[in-house]
Amino acid sequence: MIELKKAGFSYGDGAILADVNVHLAKGSFHFLTGPSGSGKSTFLKLCYQALMPSAGTVKVLGKDVRAMTQDDIAMVRRRIGVVHQDCQFLDHLSLAENVLMPSQVSGRDVRDDLTNFNQLMDWVDLMDRINALPAELSGGERQRAALARALILSPDVILADEPTGNVDWAMGKRLLGLLIELNKMGKTVVVATHDMNLIREAKSEVPARVLRIQNNSLLVSGADL
Amino acid sequence: MIELKKAGFSYGDGAILADVNVHLAKGSFHFLTGPSGSGKSTFLKLCYQALMPSAGTVKVLGKDVRAMTQDDIAMVRRRIGVVHQDCQFLDHLSLAENVLMPSQVSGRDVRDDLTNFNQLMDWVDLMDRINALPAELSGGERQRAALARALILSPDVILADEPTGNVDWAMGKRLLGLLIELNKMGKTVVVATHDMNLIREAKSEVPARVLRIQNNSLLVSGADL
Amino acid sequence: MNKLKIAWARAQDLLSGDQSADRVVPPSGYTSSLTSFVAGAMAFLSVFALALSLATGRLAERWSNELANTSTVRISAPEGQAAEQAKIALEILKVTPGISSARLMTQEEQRRLLAPWFGDQLPMENLPIPSLIEILEDSQGPDVQGLKLRLAAEVPGAVLDDHTRWRRPFVTAASRLRLLGLISIVLIFVSMAAMITLAAQSALSANDQVIKVLRLIGAKNSYIVKAFVRRFTIRALLGSTFGTLFAMLFILFLPRVAEEGAFLTGLGFRGWHWILPMFVPFLAALIAFVATRIAAKHTLQGPS
Amino acid sequence: MNKLKIAWARAQDLLSGDQSADRVVPPSGYTSSLTSFVAGAMAFLSVFALALSLATGRLAERWSNELANTSTVRISAPEGQAAEQAKIALEILKVTPGISSARLMTQEEQRRLLAPWFGDQLPMENLPIPSLIEILEDSQGPDVQGLKLRLAAEVPGAVLDDHTRWRRPFVTAASRLRLLGLISIVLIFVSMAAMITLAAQSALSANDQVIKVLRLIGAKNSYIVKAFVRRFTIRALLGSTFGTLFAMLFILFLPRVAEEGAFLTGLGFRGWHWILPMFVPFLAALIAFVATRIAAKHTLQGPS
């Protein structure tokens, strides 16, 4: 689904990523780790076109990102669910409206997604908070809401940046379970995380690969950390 | 330093915290845990007067918070270092200016705090990012910067809400080490976290107590989790 | 033709527009009230200036009319020749451009003219009183110098007395005031346009995060632009409609007090002039539409 | 006295103020440019309206002067009594309120007055021409009805001829225009005040997070208020100074074209009137100061 070839990126001064070659195939499950500030979020931003590569090529859903118009990018993002590290919401809308927003902006009939919405809200345990404004949610609740929003359109690819950083272990396992479930349904999943326990936990259930960013390059490891 | 007696809090509908009795004594080290959405951040906000108790009393540095004027609260906050869960900064100022901001707003000569600043920046490993704007930092870098800002005035009390949620284990241990160091110098420390490993790690070095919020009440446990 | 159709479709879209899209723009917030208010206040001011300008225009017109019939030609000639010379003078005047009519005054009229100074018992018959020709000038007035020369050549006893000269400046002054009123309206509209543009830009930058989030979840630029443009056009329309109505009420109730100044017959609008202020809100909405569109497209040009 | 001292100290504080505090308010951003611009545009408009109003004022004054000496009292009496009656009439006029002076016209003056109708060869001596008293009215003018009655009673041959009546409306119209100009200025200032207030509020709400952060790290309310007030006062001062200067230049260069209208002697300021527009920026700054202060204090009232 997403393919980086000799991709490099720099914010201006030094390179953050250099010579990255990786193929996130359909139905694969990847963890992305590395020290804080190593470039995990940057890598994910390259995958969902919030950033354009400074070098090499990035292909998303078969298309070179450099050839994409802004409308193309919008269309691609409807098929990629993103959990941003800051979990940004529309502050004036309720949790429910926020989670259903992708359905609305893509011009779908929101009612078609209500079943999915209910299931997701149950899973992330936010059913009794759906009328709250984002500012009235706890840190972990916001993170779970962001995950739900990323999944509302049943996207083909799920890119989650630190989706369990603010939740307890039990909830973290539950969220991971959801992602594994979706992966088993054929979705491509990439999860950036620092939590080694989470990775270990996942590996017992799916053949996850671990991508590690260190010294500006991406190392792929099959089974071990 | 901070004492809650029969304290309760509610955002409107149901109570979040009820009948909380706890004394965070000078030089003590507390962890605060509990499921996501249980009220950890709410508890900390009561401690630094971002919220006022709906019931009972909260005393901070010997003063009842209800009797405090807004200026009193400002003065108290100069002696309490807070790491907010969202780590908010002034977006138009550099990391260095942000970290030194408490020194500036309290009318001190900023030069007096430069030694402290340098040591802190070294410790949290941000020396080479001090000219970056907050938006140019990674999630973990922002969290470390927030911790540095909380410590710049050498406060008597340190309240940290999830200070290691976005950093890797090595960095997490390093930050914990800093807090333990400060605690040994006599500072009162409260850390809200989900990371049981972190708590275990700390317990091997300081006699930390664990406060657990569950079903709206605060349970204190001495040695075990 | 095709362009027009597209523009029309777009306008319809905008007004009927799917309500849901609107929700993505934060509903109030000070920046948007600022937009409404700016539109309202500037609409108020421009309607007020418009009224002032129209009233001054009426004033100028009225004064021109009042002053139109005060030129005279005086013919002092020996008893026998007076009538003959008057005839020649009248013929000359008839073909002079800038003069709409000229006629000999009767003795009765002359008496009335002199009454202020002599009372009405003046024995006109016994006096060597010259014949007077009353001239109605048109709006430009004749070429006085040329006319004087021509009269001097053909009618030796004729003297042109151009009473209007000293009154003409009143008319000029009034027209200039009207011009200045129009300049004010233009200035007010330029300011309004600039302020609405800035307000739109400041609202967009205040809603930076909204735009970021919308893009993150796959909204097309056109969707975002439409949401903002719609919101701002409606705000400007509402604000300026209120401002206009308020100004019209204000003008309606203001001048009663000082109505005695009969020349400036009230500040109000007259007849079809009432239609003019109605255009103000639409102009404001148009400005908001264009300004927001440009600002939004500009904001959305960058990546991410 | 003490309050004044405090206010003065505060003003000094504000202007010299520690620069560092300023840094906490985001330096530009559209909302603050909006404030500058609003202040500038409204200053421009009010200076323009001020100039218009002053010019109209001059116009009214000039017209009043032009029209001040056109009332006459005509005394038609038998040969012997004319002088006696004229004396009585002059005495009455001297004590009549609304009349600043009255004097008998000489024959030469009367001849000139009649020249337009009779030419200047009129044999005044042989005519039964009445004596004329020229009256200078003051700005209010006399109570015409009362004066007529009194003259009728004491000077049977006297007739008051109030030529100014038909001209007075010009003066009234001009004064009304001046009044409307002043009303415009007031309206413009009220709008400016409201817009600056809204801009300040919208800036404060846009900087919501800045305020939150500052409070979190122990900033006192006074520190935050001062930072915002200083920023906005300076912005309004700068914006309105530019607007005022621009308007003054505009006015300086605008009217040359249409200078022929001699009555409205240009739109420019005259003499000490040049000082008036200089107050505009300070007024704008004062408004910004008060508005931001109130808005900031209001915003900071809540907890957290």
Ligand SMILES: Nc1ncnc2c1ncn2[C@@H]1O[C@H](COP(=O)(O)OP(=O)(O)OP(=O)(O)O)[C@@H](O)[C@H]1O
């Ligand atoms: N907009 C930017 N401009 C300049 N530098 C940036 C920008 N965004 C990030 N960086 C820098 O790039 C590096 C990588 O950032 P990135 O956010 O990808 O790290 P990360 O691996 O996600 O870290 P974390 O685990 O802390 O979230 C960091 O050093 C960061 O300071």
Ligand SMILES: Nc1ncnc2c1ncn2[C@@H]1O[C@H](COP(=O)(O)OP(=O)(O)OP(=O)(O)O)[C@@H](O)[C@H]1O
């Ligand atoms: N401003 C608010 N208004 C209403 N409800 C709120 C508000 N802030 C928080 N809450 C609710 O109060 C509860 C406790 O929130 P709090 O932020 O204290 O949780 P927490 O323990 O810090 O959770 P987390 O670990 O996810 O950060 C949550 O259910 C949250 O939805």
Ligand SMILES: [Mg+2]
């Ligand atoms: Mg990151």
Ligand SMILES: [Mg+2]
């Ligand atoms: Mg929390």
